[in-house]
Amino acid sequence: MSRIGKLPIHVPAGVTVTIKENVVTVKGAKGELTQSINSDINVSLDNGTIYVTRPTDDKNHRALHGLYRALIHNMVVGVSEGYKKELELVGVGYRVANTGQILDLSLGYTHNIYLQLPKEIKVETKSERNKNPLIILESADKQLLGQVCAKIRSFRMPEPYKGKGIKFVGEEIRRKSGKSAGK
Numbered sequence: 508m509s510r511i512g513k514l515p516i517h518v519p520a521g522v523t524v525t526i527k528e529n530v531v532t533v534k535g536a537k538g539e540l541t542q543s544i545n546s547d548i549n550v551s552l553d554n555g556t557i558y559v560t561r562p563t564d565d566k567n568h569r570a571l572h573g574l575y576r577a578l579i580h581n582m583v584v585g586v587s588e589g590y591k592k593e594l595e596l597v598g599v600g601y602r603v604a605n606t607g608q609i610l611d612l613s614l615g616y617t618h619n620i621y622l623q624l625p626k627e628i629k630v631e632t633k634s635e636r637n638k639n640p641l642i643i644l645e646s647a648d649k650q651l652l653g654q655v656c657a658k659i660r661s662f663r664m665p666e667p668y669k670g671k672g673i674k675f676v677g678e679e680i681r682r683k684s685g686k687s688a689g690k
Contacts, residue, residue: 512575516556517556518552518583521536522535524557531579533585534586537586540585545575548568581650585647585649592652594641595640595642595673596640596642597639601613602634603640603642609624612662620662622658630644668685
């Protein structure tokens with residue numbers, strides 16, 4: 508049995524879950540999310556608890572069992588509490604600003620990079636003196652939030668020699684020594 512798949516999902520107060528024809532819809536204070544489920548996987552709601560079961564121990568069914576349980580759990584947590592990611596720009600002259608849902612990144616290239624963010628994501632930028640600029644992203648959809656963070660990070664990945672680039676707050680960059688280390 509899947510260790511993740513067999514865990515029940517407790518639905519907190521204020522969150523409504525509807526299951527219709529292999530589509531799970533979760534509504535809460537932070538928004539509404541839907542996920543289509545494979546027809547082989549059974550999802551049931553009983554007394555404020557969601558149970559995900561599979562018909563056989565086939566390899567494909569075992570994989571889908573844990574996957575859909577994790578996706579539904581992320582949806583329940585997302586609409587009740589939400590997800591938050593913070594990105595830090597490390598480098599001289601790196602700047603960030605936002606006007607509405609458009610993110611303006613100055614990362615040492617000849618032109619600024621403008622990124623249109625989805626409306627499901629709330630963005631906030633902080634630029635304080637003598638501190639690295641921060642991008643704070645919040646959303647109910649964990650998958651979309653991670654995808655947007657990966658896109659922003661891809662503009663200037665952290666490099667191992669000086670540590671410059673866009674990184675998550677609290678992330679440790681494995682540093683390499685330069686040319687002088689060999690002598």
